[in-house]
Amino acid sequence: MNFKKLFFPSIDILDFVALGLLIYSFYIKFYPFIFIFLLHVFVYRLSFSFGEGRINKFIKFTNLQNYKVSGLLKKTLYIIAWSLIIAFVVLKFNQSTNYIVTLFLPIALAIAVACKECILAVNFLIEKGLFNALLLNEKFYLLKGTQPAPDWYFLEAANMAGNYSEEHFPSYELAKKASKKYQKEAQKNGKKYTEIIYEQRCLPKGVYFIGDPLEVIDDYENKEKWQPEKNDVLQLEDDTYFAIFKAALGPGEYPDETGNKYYTKSGDIIIYPLSLLDEEKCWNLSDKNKAQIFNFKYAVDVGYDRQTVGSIDCGSVLIFTGEDRWIE
Structure with a gap:
Protein backbone atom coordinates (compact mmCIF):
# COMPACT_ATOMS: atom_id res chain seq x y z
CA MET A 1 0.00 0.00 0.00
CA ASN A 2 2.84 2.42 0.86
CA PHE A 3 4.53 1.53 -2.45
CA LYS A 4 1.29 2.33 -4.29
CA LYS A 5 0.86 5.66 -2.52
CA LEU A 6 4.48 6.63 -3.15
CA PHE A 7 4.81 5.69 -6.82
CA PHE A 8 1.31 5.12 -8.24
CA PRO A 9 -1.16 7.32 -6.32
CA SER A 10 -3.69 7.36 -9.16
CA ILE A 11 -4.26 3.57 -9.12
CA ASP A 12 -7.82 2.54 -8.31
CA ILE A 13 -10.07 -0.51 -8.69
CA LEU A 14 -10.62 0.16 -12.40
CA ASP A 15 -6.89 -0.31 -13.03
CA PHE A 16 -7.08 -3.84 -11.61
CA VAL A 17 -10.17 -4.57 -13.72
CA ALA A 18 -8.35 -3.35 -16.84
CA LEU A 19 -5.28 -5.44 -15.95
CA GLY A 20 -7.51 -8.48 -15.46
CA LEU A 21 -9.05 -7.93 -18.91
CA LEU A 22 -5.56 -7.68 -20.42
CA ILE A 23 -4.47 -11.01 -18.90
CA TYR A 24 -7.77 -12.62 -19.90
CA SER A 25 -7.40 -11.36 -23.48
CA PHE A 26 -4.12 -13.28 -23.85
CA TYR A 27 -5.67 -16.36 -22.30
CA ILE A 28 -8.61 -16.48 -24.73
CA LYS A 29 -6.64 -14.84 -27.58
CA PHE A 30 -9.21 -12.06 -27.95
CA TYR A 31 -6.83 -9.21 -28.73
CA PRO A 32 -9.35 -6.30 -28.82
CA PHE A 33 -9.15 -6.47 -25.01
CA ILE A 34 -5.55 -5.27 -25.33
CA PHE A 35 -6.80 -2.07 -26.92
CA ILE A 36 -9.40 -1.69 -24.19
CA PHE A 37 -6.55 -1.85 -21.67
CA LEU A 38 -4.52 0.73 -23.61
CA LEU A 39 -7.62 2.89 -23.82
CA HIS A 40 -7.96 2.73 -20.04
CA VAL A 41 -4.31 3.56 -19.34
CA PHE A 42 -3.73 6.26 -21.94
CA VAL A 43 -7.16 7.87 -22.12
CA TYR A 44 -9.22 7.19 -19.00
CA ARG A 45 -6.43 7.84 -16.50
CA LEU A 46 -5.02 10.80 -18.43
CA SER A 47 -8.46 12.37 -18.75
CA PHE A 48 -8.64 12.35 -14.96
CA SER A 49 -11.80 10.29 -14.48
CA PHE A 50 -13.68 12.28 -17.14
CA GLY A 51 -14.37 15.16 -14.71
CA GLU A 52 -14.20 18.67 -16.14
CA GLY A 53 -13.38 20.19 -12.75
CA ARG A 54 -10.51 17.74 -12.29
CA ILE A 55 -9.23 18.49 -15.79
CA ASN A 56 -9.20 22.23 -14.98
CA LYS A 57 -7.26 21.53 -11.78
CA PHE A 58 -4.76 19.43 -13.72
CA ILE A 59 -4.29 22.15 -16.34
CA LYS A 60 -3.66 24.66 -13.56
CA PHE A 61 -1.28 22.23 -11.85
CA THR A 62 0.80 21.85 -15.02
CA ASN A 63 0.80 25.65 -15.60
CA LEU A 64 -0.94 25.13 -18.96
CA GLN A 65 -3.54 27.85 -18.42
CA ASN A 66 -3.83 28.46 -22.17
CA TYR A 67 -3.89 24.75 -22.99
CA LYS A 68 -6.34 24.22 -25.83
CA VAL A 69 -7.00 21.43 -28.29
CA SER A 70 -6.69 22.53 -31.91
CA GLY A 71 -9.89 22.59 -33.95
CA LEU A 72 -8.25 20.50 -36.66
CA LEU A 73 -7.35 17.72 -34.22
CA LYS A 74 -10.88 17.74 -32.80
CA LYS A 75 -12.49 17.40 -36.23
CA THR A 76 -10.00 14.80 -37.45
CA LEU A 77 -10.34 12.51 -34.42
CA TYR A 78 -14.10 12.91 -34.29
CA ILE A 79 -14.50 12.03 -38.00
CA ILE A 80 -12.20 9.01 -37.65
CA ALA A 81 -14.06 7.83 -34.54
CA TRP A 82 -17.50 8.01 -36.09
CA SER A 83 -16.21 6.46 -39.34
CA LEU A 84 -14.95 3.46 -37.40
CA ILE A 85 -18.22 3.14 -35.48
CA ILE A 86 -20.31 3.34 -38.65
CA ALA A 87 -17.98 0.87 -40.40
CA PHE A 88 -18.35 -1.58 -37.50
CA VAL A 89 -22.18 -1.33 -37.58
CA VAL A 90 -22.27 -1.81 -41.38
CA LEU A 91 -19.95 -4.83 -41.18
CA LYS A 92 -22.09 -6.39 -38.47
CA PHE A 93 -25.22 -5.75 -40.54
CA ASN A 94 -23.55 -7.52 -43.47
CA GLN A 95 -22.50 -10.34 -41.10
CA SER A 96 -18.81 -9.74 -41.70
CA THR A 97 -15.90 -8.39 -39.67
CA ASN A 98 -12.73 -6.36 -40.13
CA TYR A 99 -9.82 -6.96 -37.75
CA ILE A 100 -8.56 -3.35 -37.74
CA VAL A 101 -12.03 -1.83 -37.24
CA THR A 102 -12.69 -4.24 -34.37
CA LEU A 103 -9.37 -3.43 -32.68
CA PHE A 104 -9.87 0.34 -32.76
CA LEU A 105 -13.58 0.30 -31.94
CA PRO A 106 -13.09 0.84 -28.15
CA ILE A 107 -11.02 3.99 -28.72
CA ALA A 108 -13.53 5.23 -31.30
CA LEU A 109 -16.39 4.70 -28.85
CA ALA A 110 -14.51 6.56 -26.11
CA ILE A 111 -13.88 9.57 -28.34
CA ALA A 112 -17.50 9.60 -29.51
CA VAL A 113 -19.01 9.27 -26.03
CA ALA A 114 -16.56 11.46 -24.07
CA CYS A 115 -15.24 13.55 -26.93
CA LYS A 116 -13.88 16.55 -25.05
CA GLU A 117 -12.00 14.67 -22.34
CA CYS A 118 -10.61 11.94 -24.59
CA ILE A 119 -9.41 14.35 -27.25
CA LEU A 120 -7.80 16.52 -24.58
CA ALA A 121 -5.98 13.45 -23.26
CA VAL A 122 -4.84 12.43 -26.75
CA ASN A 123 -3.62 15.97 -27.45
CA PHE A 124 -1.80 16.04 -24.12
CA LEU A 125 -0.03 12.79 -25.05
CA ILE A 126 0.99 14.22 -28.42
CA GLU A 127 2.42 17.41 -26.88
CA LYS A 128 4.07 15.97 -23.76
CA GLY A 129 4.96 12.46 -24.80
CA LEU A 130 3.82 9.30 -23.04
CA PHE A 131 6.39 9.27 -20.22
CA ASN A 132 6.01 12.96 -19.27
CA ALA A 133 2.22 12.75 -19.47
CA LEU A 134 2.06 9.75 -17.13
CA LEU A 135 4.65 11.32 -14.79
CA LEU A 136 2.66 14.57 -14.51
CA ASN A 137 -0.49 12.55 -13.93
CA GLU A 138 1.10 10.72 -10.97
CA LYS A 139 2.48 13.95 -9.49
CA PHE A 140 -0.98 15.47 -9.76
CA TYR A 141 -2.49 12.63 -7.73
CA LEU A 142 0.18 13.09 -5.04
CA LEU A 143 -1.31 16.46 -4.11
CA LYS A 144 -2.93 16.22 -0.67
CA GLY A 145 -6.03 18.13 0.25
CA THR A 146 -5.38 21.36 -1.60
CA GLN A 147 -4.55 22.34 -5.16
CA PRO A 148 -4.08 25.64 -6.99
CA ALA A 149 -7.53 26.99 -7.83
CA PRO A 150 -8.46 27.75 -11.45
CA ASP A 151 -8.13 31.36 -12.61
CA ARG A 201 -6.77 34.94 -8.95
CA CYS A 202 -10.18 35.22 -7.31
CA LEU A 203 -12.41 34.05 -4.49
CA PRO A 204 -16.16 33.57 -5.12
CA LYS A 205 -18.64 35.81 -3.36
CA GLY A 206 -19.43 34.91 0.25
CA VAL A 207 -18.62 35.55 3.90
CA TYR A 208 -14.95 35.02 4.74
CA PHE A 209 -12.83 34.87 7.87
CA ILE A 210 -9.44 36.61 7.54
CA GLY A 211 -6.94 35.82 10.25
CA ASP A 212 -4.56 33.24 11.73
CA PRO A 213 -5.42 29.69 10.55
CA LEU A 214 -3.83 28.30 13.71
CA GLU A 215 -6.67 29.88 15.74
CA VAL A 216 -9.54 28.36 13.76
CA ILE A 217 -8.25 25.13 12.17
CA ASP A 218 -7.71 22.48 14.85
CA ASP A 219 -5.16 20.36 13.01
CA TYR A 220 -3.29 23.17 11.25
CA GLU A 221 0.01 22.10 12.84
CA ASN A 222 -0.33 18.62 11.33
CA LYS A 223 1.91 19.16 8.30
CA GLU A 224 1.18 15.72 6.85
CA LYS A 225 -2.50 16.60 6.56
CA TRP A 226 -2.32 20.38 6.17
CA GLN A 227 0.53 21.55 3.98
CA PRO A 228 -0.95 24.02 1.50
CA GLU A 229 1.08 26.29 -0.72
CA LYS A 230 1.40 29.87 0.50
CA ASN A 231 0.63 33.19 -1.22
CA ASP A 232 -2.01 31.87 -3.59
CA VAL A 233 -5.67 30.98 -4.04
CA LEU A 234 -6.22 27.28 -3.45
CA GLN A 235 -9.05 24.80 -3.81
CA LEU A 236 -10.10 21.89 -1.61
CA GLU A 237 -11.14 18.56 -3.05
CA ASP A 238 -14.80 19.59 -2.67
CA ASP A 239 -14.05 22.68 -4.86
CA THR A 240 -14.09 25.14 -1.92
CA TYR A 241 -11.95 28.19 -2.66
CA PHE A 242 -9.71 29.81 -0.05
CA ALA A 243 -6.46 31.82 0.04
CA ILE A 244 -3.47 31.68 2.37
CA PHE A 245 -0.49 34.01 2.69
CA LYS A 246 2.76 34.17 4.60
CA ALA A 247 3.21 37.40 6.56
CA ALA A 248 6.39 39.05 5.28
CA LEU A 249 7.63 39.83 8.82
CA GLY A 250 6.48 36.53 10.34
CA PRO A 251 4.29 36.15 13.46
CA GLY A 252 2.87 39.41 14.76
CA GLU A 253 0.05 41.93 14.45
CA TYR A 254 -0.68 43.64 11.14
CA PRO A 255 -3.07 46.43 10.12
CA ASP A 256 -5.15 46.83 7.01
CA GLU A 257 -5.66 50.10 5.17
CA THR A 258 -8.59 51.14 7.39
CA GLY A 259 -6.92 50.33 10.72
CA ASN A 260 -8.36 46.86 11.39
CA LYS A 261 -5.87 44.44 12.99
CA TYR A 262 -4.88 40.87 12.16
CA TYR A 263 -2.89 38.92 14.74
CA THR A 264 -1.08 35.77 13.62
CA LYS A 265 0.86 33.41 15.84
CA SER A 266 1.66 31.04 12.97
CA GLY A 267 2.91 33.78 10.65
CA ASP A 268 0.18 32.87 8.15
CA ILE A 269 -3.02 34.71 7.24
CA ILE A 270 -5.90 32.75 5.75
CA ILE A 271 -9.00 33.91 3.88
CA TYR A 272 -11.48 31.09 4.44
CA PRO A 273 -15.26 30.63 4.10
CA LEU A 274 -16.78 31.41 7.51
CA SER A 275 -19.41 28.68 7.18
CA LEU A 276 -16.69 25.99 7.22
CA LEU A 277 -15.20 27.19 10.52
CA ASP A 278 -16.31 27.53 14.14
CA GLU A 279 -18.26 30.75 13.65
CA GLU A 280 -18.41 31.62 17.34
CA LYS A 281 -14.62 31.38 17.63
CA CYS A 282 -14.20 33.51 14.49
CA TRP A 283 -16.55 36.23 15.73
CA ASN A 284 -14.78 36.29 19.12
CA LEU A 285 -11.48 36.94 17.36
CA SER A 286 -13.15 39.66 15.29
CA ASP A 287 -14.60 41.31 18.40
CA LYS A 288 -11.08 41.41 19.91
CA ASN A 289 -9.74 42.99 16.68
CA LYS A 290 -7.41 40.02 16.15
CA ALA A 291 -9.11 38.92 12.92
CA GLN A 292 -11.86 40.21 10.63
CA ILE A 293 -14.94 38.88 8.85
CA PHE A 294 -16.07 40.26 5.50
CA ASN A 295 -19.13 39.65 3.35
CA PHE A 296 -18.12 39.95 -0.30
CA LYS A 297 -21.24 40.36 -2.45
CA TYR A 298 -19.29 39.69 -5.64
CA ALA A 299 -16.22 37.63 -6.52
CA VAL A 300 -13.02 39.42 -5.46
CA ASP A 301 -9.52 39.38 -6.90
CA VAL A 302 -6.77 38.35 -4.49
CA GLY A 303 -3.05 39.12 -4.67
CA TYR A 304 0.24 39.40 -2.80
CA ASP A 305 3.05 41.98 -3.06
CA ARG A 306 0.94 44.08 -5.46
CA GLN A 307 0.66 47.31 -3.46
CA THR A 308 3.78 47.02 -1.27
CA VAL A 309 6.17 44.22 -0.33
CA GLY A 310 4.21 41.77 1.82
CA SER A 311 0.81 43.36 1.18
CA ILE A 312 -2.25 41.11 0.91
CA ASP A 313 -5.21 42.46 -1.00
CA CYS A 314 -8.60 40.86 -1.32
CA GLY A 315 -11.05 43.15 -3.09
CA SER A 316 -11.29 46.31 -1.00
CA VAL A 317 -9.26 44.80 1.87
CA LEU A 318 -5.54 45.66 1.91
CA ILE A 319 -3.40 44.15 4.70
CA PHE A 320 0.20 45.22 5.30
CA THR A 321 2.52 42.46 6.52
CA GLY A 322 5.76 44.19 5.49
CA GLU A 323 7.50 47.37 6.59
CA ASP A 324 5.84 49.65 4.02
CA ARG A 325 2.28 50.59 4.98
CA TRP A 326 -0.22 53.41 5.18
CA ILE A 327 -3.46 53.91 7.05
CA GLU A 328 -6.44 55.91 5.79
Whole structure:
Protein backbone atom coordinates (compact mmCIF):
# COMPACT_ATOMS: atom_id res chain seq x y z
CA MET A 1 0.00 0.00 0.00
CA ASN A 2 2.84 2.42 0.86
CA PHE A 3 4.53 1.53 -2.45
CA LYS A 4 1.29 2.33 -4.29
CA LYS A 5 0.86 5.66 -2.52
CA LEU A 6 4.48 6.63 -3.15
CA PHE A 7 4.81 5.69 -6.82
CA PHE A 8 1.31 5.12 -8.24
CA PRO A 9 -1.16 7.32 -6.32
CA SER A 10 -3.69 7.36 -9.16
CA ILE A 11 -4.26 3.57 -9.12
CA ASP A 12 -7.82 2.54 -8.31
CA ILE A 13 -10.07 -0.51 -8.69
CA LEU A 14 -10.62 0.16 -12.40
CA ASP A 15 -6.89 -0.31 -13.03
CA PHE A 16 -7.08 -3.84 -11.61
CA VAL A 17 -10.17 -4.57 -13.72
CA ALA A 18 -8.35 -3.35 -16.84
CA LEU A 19 -5.28 -5.44 -15.95
CA GLY A 20 -7.51 -8.48 -15.46
CA LEU A 21 -9.05 -7.93 -18.91
CA LEU A 22 -5.56 -7.68 -20.42
CA ILE A 23 -4.47 -11.01 -18.90
CA TYR A 24 -7.77 -12.62 -19.90
CA SER A 25 -7.40 -11.36 -23.48
CA PHE A 26 -4.12 -13.28 -23.85
CA TYR A 27 -5.67 -16.36 -22.30
CA ILE A 28 -8.61 -16.48 -24.73
CA LYS A 29 -6.64 -14.84 -27.58
CA PHE A 30 -9.21 -12.06 -27.95
CA TYR A 31 -6.83 -9.21 -28.73
CA PRO A 32 -9.35 -6.30 -28.82
CA PHE A 33 -9.15 -6.47 -25.01
CA ILE A 34 -5.55 -5.27 -25.33
CA PHE A 35 -6.80 -2.07 -26.92
CA ILE A 36 -9.40 -1.69 -24.19
CA PHE A 37 -6.55 -1.85 -21.67
CA LEU A 38 -4.52 0.73 -23.61
CA LEU A 39 -7.62 2.89 -23.82
CA HIS A 40 -7.96 2.73 -20.04
CA VAL A 41 -4.31 3.56 -19.34
CA PHE A 42 -3.73 6.26 -21.94
CA VAL A 43 -7.16 7.87 -22.12
CA TYR A 44 -9.22 7.19 -19.00
CA ARG A 45 -6.43 7.84 -16.50
CA LEU A 46 -5.02 10.80 -18.43
CA SER A 47 -8.46 12.37 -18.75
CA PHE A 48 -8.64 12.35 -14.96
CA SER A 49 -11.80 10.29 -14.48
CA PHE A 50 -13.68 12.28 -17.14
CA GLY A 51 -14.37 15.16 -14.71
CA GLU A 52 -14.20 18.67 -16.14
CA GLY A 53 -13.38 20.19 -12.75
CA ARG A 54 -10.51 17.74 -12.29
CA ILE A 55 -9.23 18.49 -15.79
CA ASN A 56 -9.20 22.23 -14.98
CA LYS A 57 -7.26 21.53 -11.78
CA PHE A 58 -4.76 19.43 -13.72
CA ILE A 59 -4.29 22.15 -16.34
CA LYS A 60 -3.66 24.66 -13.56
CA PHE A 61 -1.28 22.23 -11.85
CA THR A 62 0.80 21.85 -15.02
CA ASN A 63 0.80 25.65 -15.60
CA LEU A 64 -0.94 25.13 -18.96
CA GLN A 65 -3.54 27.85 -18.42
CA ASN A 66 -3.83 28.46 -22.17
CA TYR A 67 -3.89 24.75 -22.99
CA LYS A 68 -6.34 24.22 -25.83
CA VAL A 69 -7.00 21.43 -28.29
CA SER A 70 -6.69 22.53 -31.91
CA GLY A 71 -9.89 22.59 -33.95
CA LEU A 72 -8.25 20.50 -36.66
CA LEU A 73 -7.35 17.72 -34.22
CA LYS A 74 -10.88 17.74 -32.80
CA LYS A 75 -12.49 17.40 -36.23
CA THR A 76 -10.00 14.80 -37.45
CA LEU A 77 -10.34 12.51 -34.42
CA TYR A 78 -14.10 12.91 -34.29
CA ILE A 79 -14.50 12.03 -38.00
CA ILE A 80 -12.20 9.01 -37.65
CA ALA A 81 -14.06 7.83 -34.54
CA TRP A 82 -17.50 8.01 -36.09
CA SER A 83 -16.21 6.46 -39.34
CA LEU A 84 -14.95 3.46 -37.40
CA ILE A 85 -18.22 3.14 -35.48
CA ILE A 86 -20.31 3.34 -38.65
CA ALA A 87 -17.98 0.87 -40.40
CA PHE A 88 -18.35 -1.58 -37.50
CA VAL A 89 -22.18 -1.33 -37.58
CA VAL A 90 -22.27 -1.81 -41.38
CA LEU A 91 -19.95 -4.83 -41.18
CA LYS A 92 -22.09 -6.39 -38.47
CA PHE A 93 -25.22 -5.75 -40.54
CA ASN A 94 -23.55 -7.52 -43.47
CA GLN A 95 -22.50 -10.34 -41.10
CA SER A 96 -18.81 -9.74 -41.70
CA THR A 97 -15.90 -8.39 -39.67
CA ASN A 98 -12.73 -6.36 -40.13
CA TYR A 99 -9.82 -6.96 -37.75
CA ILE A 100 -8.56 -3.35 -37.74
CA VAL A 101 -12.03 -1.83 -37.24
CA THR A 102 -12.69 -4.24 -34.37
CA LEU A 103 -9.37 -3.43 -32.68
CA PHE A 104 -9.87 0.34 -32.76
CA LEU A 105 -13.58 0.30 -31.94
CA PRO A 106 -13.09 0.84 -28.15
CA ILE A 107 -11.02 3.99 -28.72
CA ALA A 108 -13.53 5.23 -31.30
CA LEU A 109 -16.39 4.70 -28.85
CA ALA A 110 -14.51 6.56 -26.11
CA ILE A 111 -13.88 9.57 -28.34
CA ALA A 112 -17.50 9.60 -29.51
CA VAL A 113 -19.01 9.27 -26.03
CA ALA A 114 -16.56 11.46 -24.07
CA CYS A 115 -15.24 13.55 -26.93
CA LYS A 116 -13.88 16.55 -25.05
CA GLU A 117 -12.00 14.67 -22.34
CA CYS A 118 -10.61 11.94 -24.59
CA ILE A 119 -9.41 14.35 -27.25
CA LEU A 120 -7.80 16.52 -24.58
CA ALA A 121 -5.98 13.45 -23.26
CA VAL A 122 -4.84 12.43 -26.75
CA ASN A 123 -3.62 15.97 -27.45
CA PHE A 124 -1.80 16.04 -24.12
CA LEU A 125 -0.03 12.79 -25.05
CA ILE A 126 0.99 14.22 -28.42
CA GLU A 127 2.42 17.41 -26.88
CA LYS A 128 4.07 15.97 -23.76
CA GLY A 129 4.96 12.46 -24.80
CA LEU A 130 3.82 9.30 -23.04
CA PHE A 131 6.39 9.27 -20.22
CA ASN A 132 6.01 12.96 -19.27
CA ALA A 133 2.22 12.75 -19.47
CA LEU A 134 2.06 9.75 -17.13
CA LEU A 135 4.65 11.32 -14.79
CA LEU A 136 2.66 14.57 -14.51
CA ASN A 137 -0.49 12.55 -13.93
CA GLU A 138 1.10 10.72 -10.97
CA LYS A 139 2.48 13.95 -9.49
CA PHE A 140 -0.98 15.47 -9.76
CA TYR A 141 -2.49 12.63 -7.73
CA LEU A 142 0.18 13.09 -5.04
CA LEU A 143 -1.31 16.46 -4.11
CA LYS A 144 -2.93 16.22 -0.67
CA GLY A 145 -6.03 18.13 0.25
CA THR A 146 -5.38 21.36 -1.60
CA GLN A 147 -4.55 22.34 -5.16
CA PRO A 148 -4.08 25.64 -6.99
CA ALA A 149 -7.53 26.99 -7.83
CA PRO A 150 -8.46 27.75 -11.45
CA ASP A 151 -8.13 31.36 -12.61
CA TRP A 152 -11.18 33.56 -12.99
CA TYR A 153 -11.65 36.08 -15.81
CA PHE A 154 -11.87 39.83 -15.28
CA LEU A 155 -14.03 41.84 -17.69
CA GLU A 156 -12.88 45.44 -17.80
CA ALA A 157 -16.15 46.67 -19.36
CA ALA A 158 -18.11 45.45 -16.31
CA ASN A 159 -15.66 47.22 -14.01
CA MET A 160 -15.78 50.47 -15.99
CA ALA A 161 -19.58 50.44 -16.04
CA GLY A 162 -19.58 51.19 -12.31
CA ASN A 163 -22.95 49.52 -11.76
CA TYR A 164 -21.78 47.34 -8.85
CA SER A 165 -22.35 44.09 -10.71
CA GLU A 166 -20.20 41.01 -11.19
CA GLU A 167 -16.98 41.73 -13.05
CA HIS A 168 -15.12 38.46 -12.39
CA PHE A 169 -16.29 35.25 -14.03
CA PRO A 170 -15.32 31.62 -13.30
CA SER A 171 -14.94 30.76 -17.00
CA TYR A 172 -13.86 32.53 -20.18
CA GLU A 173 -17.16 31.61 -21.83
CA LEU A 174 -19.18 33.45 -19.15
CA ALA A 175 -16.91 36.49 -19.44
CA LYS A 176 -17.44 36.53 -23.24
CA LYS A 177 -21.20 36.23 -22.77
CA ALA A 178 -21.22 39.24 -20.42
CA SER A 179 -18.92 41.11 -22.80
CA LYS A 180 -21.45 40.82 -25.62
CA LYS A 181 -24.03 42.56 -23.44
CA TYR A 182 -21.71 45.52 -22.84
CA GLN A 183 -20.80 45.58 -26.52
CA LYS A 184 -24.46 45.91 -27.50
CA GLU A 185 -24.92 48.74 -25.00
CA ALA A 186 -21.88 50.57 -26.36
CA GLN A 187 -23.05 50.19 -29.97
CA LYS A 188 -26.51 51.36 -29.01
CA ASN A 189 -25.02 54.55 -27.53
CA GLY A 190 -22.70 55.06 -30.51
CA LYS A 191 -19.55 54.33 -28.51
CA LYS A 192 -16.50 52.32 -29.44
CA TYR A 193 -16.17 49.04 -27.56
CA THR A 194 -12.84 47.35 -26.82
CA GLU A 195 -13.05 43.92 -25.26
CA ILE A 196 -10.49 43.37 -22.49
CA ILE A 197 -10.60 40.07 -20.61
CA TYR A 198 -7.74 38.70 -18.56
CA GLU A 199 -7.08 36.09 -15.90
CA GLN A 200 -7.06 36.87 -12.19
CA ARG A 201 -6.77 34.94 -8.95
CA CYS A 202 -10.18 35.22 -7.31
CA LEU A 203 -12.41 34.05 -4.49
CA PRO A 204 -16.16 33.57 -5.12
CA LYS A 205 -18.64 35.81 -3.36
CA GLY A 206 -19.43 34.91 0.25
CA VAL A 207 -18.62 35.55 3.90
CA TYR A 208 -14.95 35.02 4.74
CA PHE A 209 -12.83 34.87 7.87
CA ILE A 210 -9.44 36.61 7.54
CA GLY A 211 -6.94 35.82 10.25
CA ASP A 212 -4.56 33.24 11.73
CA PRO A 213 -5.42 29.69 10.55
CA LEU A 214 -3.83 28.30 13.71
CA GLU A 215 -6.67 29.88 15.74
CA VAL A 216 -9.54 28.36 13.76
CA ILE A 217 -8.25 25.13 12.17
CA ASP A 218 -7.71 22.48 14.85
CA ASP A 219 -5.16 20.36 13.01
CA TYR A 220 -3.29 23.17 11.25
CA GLU A 221 0.01 22.10 12.84
CA ASN A 222 -0.33 18.62 11.33
CA LYS A 223 1.91 19.16 8.30
CA GLU A 224 1.18 15.72 6.85
CA LYS A 225 -2.50 16.60 6.56
CA TRP A 226 -2.32 20.38 6.17
CA GLN A 227 0.53 21.55 3.98
CA PRO A 228 -0.95 24.02 1.50
CA GLU A 229 1.08 26.29 -0.72
CA LYS A 230 1.40 29.87 0.50
CA ASN A 231 0.63 33.19 -1.22
CA ASP A 232 -2.01 31.87 -3.59
CA VAL A 233 -5.67 30.98 -4.04
CA LEU A 234 -6.22 27.28 -3.45
CA GLN A 235 -9.05 24.80 -3.81
CA LEU A 236 -10.10 21.89 -1.61
CA GLU A 237 -11.14 18.56 -3.05
CA ASP A 238 -14.80 19.59 -2.67
CA ASP A 239 -14.05 22.68 -4.86
CA THR A 240 -14.09 25.14 -1.92
CA TYR A 241 -11.95 28.19 -2.66
CA PHE A 242 -9.71 29.81 -0.05
CA ALA A 243 -6.46 31.82 0.04
CA ILE A 244 -3.47 31.68 2.37
CA PHE A 245 -0.49 34.01 2.69
CA LYS A 246 2.76 34.17 4.60
CA ALA A 247 3.21 37.40 6.56
CA ALA A 248 6.39 39.05 5.28
CA LEU A 249 7.63 39.83 8.82
CA GLY A 250 6.48 36.53 10.34
CA PRO A 251 4.29 36.15 13.46
CA GLY A 252 2.87 39.41 14.76
CA GLU A 253 0.05 41.93 14.45
CA TYR A 254 -0.68 43.64 11.14
CA PRO A 255 -3.07 46.43 10.12
CA ASP A 256 -5.15 46.83 7.01
CA GLU A 257 -5.66 50.10 5.17
CA THR A 258 -8.59 51.14 7.39
CA GLY A 259 -6.92 50.33 10.72
CA ASN A 260 -8.36 46.86 11.39
CA LYS A 261 -5.87 44.44 12.99
CA TYR A 262 -4.88 40.87 12.16
CA TYR A 263 -2.89 38.92 14.74
CA THR A 264 -1.08 35.77 13.62
CA LYS A 265 0.86 33.41 15.84
CA SER A 266 1.66 31.04 12.97
CA GLY A 267 2.91 33.78 10.65
CA ASP A 268 0.18 32.87 8.15
CA ILE A 269 -3.02 34.71 7.24
CA ILE A 270 -5.90 32.75 5.75
CA ILE A 271 -9.00 33.91 3.88
CA TYR A 272 -11.48 31.09 4.44
CA PRO A 273 -15.26 30.63 4.10
CA LEU A 274 -16.78 31.41 7.51
CA SER A 275 -19.41 28.68 7.18
CA LEU A 276 -16.69 25.99 7.22
CA LEU A 277 -15.20 27.19 10.52
CA ASP A 278 -16.31 27.53 14.14
CA GLU A 279 -18.26 30.75 13.65
CA GLU A 280 -18.41 31.62 17.34
CA LYS A 281 -14.62 31.38 17.63
CA CYS A 282 -14.20 33.51 14.49
CA TRP A 283 -16.55 36.23 15.73
CA ASN A 284 -14.78 36.29 19.12
CA LEU A 285 -11.48 36.94 17.36
CA SER A 286 -13.15 39.66 15.29
CA ASP A 287 -14.60 41.31 18.40
CA LYS A 288 -11.08 41.41 19.91
CA ASN A 289 -9.74 42.99 16.68
CA LYS A 290 -7.41 40.02 16.15
CA ALA A 291 -9.11 38.92 12.92
CA GLN A 292 -11.86 40.21 10.63
CA ILE A 293 -14.94 38.88 8.85
CA PHE A 294 -16.07 40.26 5.50
CA ASN A 295 -19.13 39.65 3.35
CA PHE A 296 -18.12 39.95 -0.30
CA LYS A 297 -21.24 40.36 -2.45
CA TYR A 298 -19.29 39.69 -5.64
CA ALA A 299 -16.22 37.63 -6.52
CA VAL A 300 -13.02 39.42 -5.46
CA ASP A 301 -9.52 39.38 -6.90
CA VAL A 302 -6.77 38.35 -4.49
CA GLY A 303 -3.05 39.12 -4.67
CA TYR A 304 0.24 39.40 -2.80
CA ASP A 305 3.05 41.98 -3.06
CA ARG A 306 0.94 44.08 -5.46
CA GLN A 307 0.66 47.31 -3.46
CA THR A 308 3.78 47.02 -1.27
CA VAL A 309 6.17 44.22 -0.33
CA GLY A 310 4.21 41.77 1.82
CA SER A 311 0.81 43.36 1.18
CA ILE A 312 -2.25 41.11 0.91
CA ASP A 313 -5.21 42.46 -1.00
CA CYS A 314 -8.60 40.86 -1.32
CA GLY A 315 -11.05 43.15 -3.09
CA SER A 316 -11.29 46.31 -1.00
CA VAL A 317 -9.26 44.80 1.87
CA LEU A 318 -5.54 45.66 1.91
CA ILE A 319 -3.40 44.15 4.70
CA PHE A 320 0.20 45.22 5.30
CA THR A 321 2.52 42.46 6.52
CA GLY A 322 5.76 44.19 5.49
CA GLU A 323 7.50 47.37 6.59
CA ASP A 324 5.84 49.65 4.02
CA ARG A 325 2.28 50.59 4.98
CA TRP A 326 -0.22 53.41 5.18
CA ILE A 327 -3.46 53.91 7.05
CA GLU A 328 -6.44 55.91 5.79
